[in-house]
Amino acid sequence: MNERTSKGSRCQRYGALRLPIIAHTSRPWRIHEIVPDFAVEDVWALPTPGGPGELPRLVSQFGSLRFPADAPLPVRVVWEARRKIGRFFAWDRHDAGVGTRVPSLRERLPSDLRATAPGPDTSDGTFTSLFLLNDEWATEIANRTVHSVMHVSWVRDDAGGHHGQLAVLVKPNGWFGAAYMAAIKPFRHMLVYPALIRSIERDWLAETNGNRPDSSDPAGRSTSVLDRVAMLAGVAIPATLTALAGLHAAWALGSHWPAASEQALAEHLAGADAMPPAAEVWPVAAALLTAAGLVARAARGVRTRPVRIAAWGVAAVLLIRSVAFLPSDLNGGVDDPFSRLDLALYSPLCFLLGIGTAAVVRRSGGGRTTAPGRLPT
Numbered sequence: 001m002n003e004r005t006s007k008g009s010r011c012q013r014y015g016a017l018r019l020p021i022i023a024h025t026s027r028p029w030r031i032h033e034i035v036p037d038f039a040v041e042d043v044w045a046l047p048t049p050g051g052p053g054e055l056p057r058l059v060s061q062f063g064s065l066r067f068p069a070d071a072p073l074p075v076r077v078v079w080e081a082r083r084k085i086g087r088f089f090a091w092d093r094h095d096a097g098v099g100t101r102v103p104s105l106r107e108r109l110p111s112d113l114r115a116t117a118p119g120p121d122t123s124d125g126t127f128t129s130l131f132l133l134n135d136e137w138a139t140e141i142a143n144r145t146v147h148s149v150m151h152v153s154w155v156r157d158d159a160g161g162h163h164g165q166l167a168v169l170v171k172p173n174g175w176f177g178a179a180y181m182a183a184i185k186p187f188r189h190m191l192v193y194p195a196l197i198r199s200i201e202r203d204w205l206a207e208t209n210g211n212r213p214d215s216s217d218p219a220g221r222s223t224s225v226l227d228r229v230a231m232l233a234g235v236a237i238p239a240t241l242t243a244l245a246g247l248h249a250a251w252a253l254g255s256h257w258p259a260a261s262e263q264a265l266a267e268h269l270a271g272a273d274a275m276p277p278a279a280e281v282w283p284v285a286a287a288l289l290t291a292a293g294l295v296a297r298a299a300r301g302v303r304t305r306p307v308r309i310a311a312w313g314v315a316a317v318l319l320i321r322s323v324a325f326l327p328s329d330l331n332g333g334v335d336d337p338f339s340r341l342d343l344a345l346y347s348p349l350c351f352l353l354g355i356g357t358a359a360v361v362r363r364s365g366g367g368r369t370t371a372p373g374r375l376p377t
Contacts, residue, residue, distance in 0.1 A: 038169040046164035055154035081355035091144040179326040230363035233356035234299025241292035248285035271338030318354035
């Protein structure tokens with residue numbers, strides 16, 4: 001089997017581990033009575049084959065995960081970008097967490113669960129344990145975007161064995177939280193969770209086979225992840241923004257490429273019956289070209305305060321644009337061409353340009369910090 005086929009098989013395999021929501025809701029878990037107002041976002045089968053009663057071993061493993069330090073480069077890039085964005089917008093501050101923005105779910109526990117030992121928190125302190133039973137463990141986390149529960153259970157499979165099952169339950173913080181969860185969904189399903197599950201499987205099988213997972217810190221190879229992605233972004237983002245500026249200039253001059261007609265262009269680009277007048281399109285082209293120049297200057301190491309502030313502004317505008325239309329897109333509007341393209345192309349592109357610009361500006365400031373990994377929310 002060649003390498004490409006092998007990678008494709010692995011992707012299909014880990015993709016198949018994603019389960020329907022009913023795989024969680026059909027079981028008599030105690031978590032159901034505690035969070036009836038939370039929605040089940042994701043359910044995954046964990047490749048941790050074992051016998052009955054091995055949930056404590058799996059819980060212990062969550063306490064020593066090296067994720068995302070041992071994850072592939074694209075996952076570490078997305079992870080670091082999310083951390084930087086969260087710091088910039090103060091999404092993860094203490095006053096946005098459990099016990100401040102939202103009360104702890106431990107206050108909802110029935111008396112019998114309150115009387116049990118709560119179980120361990122995750123090793124990085126991100127998730128706080130709610131309760132630990134023989135076959136289920138629940139932890140919680142909250143920030144500016146969402147209040148979330150990670151539910152790990154131990155289930156019997158069709159072959160008579162047992163394995164772990166991971167469910168994520170969420171309560172978004174208003175429309176912004178719902179838009180945020182929609183925006184990160186492709187990254188969770190295609191990158192983060194498959195990499196997390198591979199990390200869990202590696203450690204589980206190593207321990208099963210009597211080999212302790214390598215305890216050497218793999219984070220050293222990821223400390224410069226942001227630098228590497230910033231170097232690439234410093235070239236790709238100005239080029240992309242310049243190309244977009246050229247497109248807007250062409251539309252201002254009357255071109256309807258790549259659509260078949262001006263009306264089709266307006267429907268797909270602006271969700272309207274006609275294109276805006278040229279007097280409104282030219283400023284957009286100028287703004288895109290200016291943004292390209294700012295990012296290019298930041299990528300070249302220009303550290304003057306005006307350039308850095310303006311470049312941070314470019315990142316902020318792009319990130320805001322990446323979620324600005326998601327509420328209307330998701331509110332029954334996906335039948336029109338603009339909404340479909342916004343969900344599939346415009347919003348993801350703006351998100352990538354935004355995090356890339358943030359990485360470029362952060363690198364141009366000199367110095368960096370390396371934070372421990374955090375489990376996905």
